[in-house]
Amino acid sequence: MEHLARYPAPRTRLYHLMAEGMAFKxxxxxxxxxVEKxxxxxxxxxxxxxxxxxxxLDSEFTDPRxxxxxxxxxxxxxxSETLVFQICYADEVxxxxxxxxxxxxIRICGAA
Structure with missing residues (x-):
């Protein structure tokens, strides 16, 4: 997913990935x-x-230091649906x- 490394990020990107016989969007x-959509x-x-x-659910934060x-x-x-919301560049939450x-x-299951 090379597009994620670009700065500033584009407004919306859709990726269709195949992994181990499963399709992900x-x-x-x-x-x-x-995000609402x-x-x-x-x-x-x-x-x-x-x-x-x-x-x-997973999230990334800035360095607290x-x-x-x-x-x-x-x-x-x-x-099979995943949303990556780049809050740091967002127009609003x-x-x-x-x-x-x-x-x-809704049961939220986080990653540790």
Missing amino acids: VTVALRARR WICGVKRDFLDAAMTKCVG AGDQCAVVLQLSVA PQVLKEFLQDGN
């Missing part, structure tokens, strides 16, 4: 509107009908994302 986004899509396509609603620590990247995964992360019906 990765959306790299900077715009709040694209991704959340609506995974809710409709995967979570609404699921008995157990599970979302994978360099001053105030803040989020740089938020990654969400549902089934959408309310839909905040509500999605606080939804008591």
